[in-house]
Amino acid sequence: MGKEEETEELPERVVDEAERLTRLAREAVGEAEAEAYREDRSERLAEHEFTARVREPDDTLVLHPEEWLEDGVVRIERIEDTSRAVERTLSGPEDPDDWAAVEAHNAAVVERVAAEHGEPHRANARAFADFMGNHYAKRVEDATADEVAEFLEEYFPRNAWPSEEQRDAVTASVRLVTESADDFPPS
Template identity: 50%
Template structure:
């Protein structure tokens, strides 16, 4: 939220005075040998990785066709954001995920008189230009890789390839051969056992299947890695 008036609002002037005072106090504490806790004054108060995960869970909840799964992802998002004393809301007018400090809220509604500085809120667009096209492009490529695995390898690898394709498309909108070690671990340890309905044989060779997927993908034309 921004203002275009030449005269800053009162809360902005007050915030500037607070920042100046904090800097002065910090210098004094530094001279006295005490630790300065700048992290407590950070704006906004929610870590970037938490914002990214909240966005991912929101998008995942939207893409799933099962309401129980969507509710699960929204609950995970709300708990994650709530652990930092923030509340997530979707602003329907412009399709934006907004994270509000908890103390601004009452009965699920933002209380304008409690907003000391709008910089503490976080906004993430959920429908940026080209997002849908990018998703379709990546999903088509990942499905093509899964089909290629089915043509070239055993069914056990093909079944895992289909699950991994869905995971990478829906969770990260990234090509299967662009998965980081952390993404592969998340798939192997969390997503696959819960959502892939794997057989014992699939679980026993999941690492081999991931290697097969990457090798086969090298021969499939697809989107550039992101």
């Protein structure tokens, strides 16, 4: 085991394998085969005290600590650090290099927003970039009106843990992200 893996709560190789097994379960011919893939995924994640679920509305694999569950339900009061969860879109590109390029672009846009507008726009821009990258594997400027609405109405209030200042500024922040991204040359 490499030094980097020893410090990771959920090693990247385990996340990749969980995603692969989830995709195989979806493509399985029969329910027994699908269940075998899901059991394999569960066993691998259990070694790190994590569990998996697929969030259907945005087709995302969510891996999170088992300790967040009580009787199979995530208990919000048990979540101290949302960054411990890992999300992988199941609808976006399977090539991690494509996702990495999207993330690099979106991170650059976030940095521009931060440099030009500071807080709370930086935090909101990062939340929007995470949403677009993790849920749709898309650059922030490629967001559709429906995706922006989903971010503002569903993702942001539930997943960004926004302060009152962030909530008050989020619509302006998304506009700033889009304007900043429009200045980037196409890759």
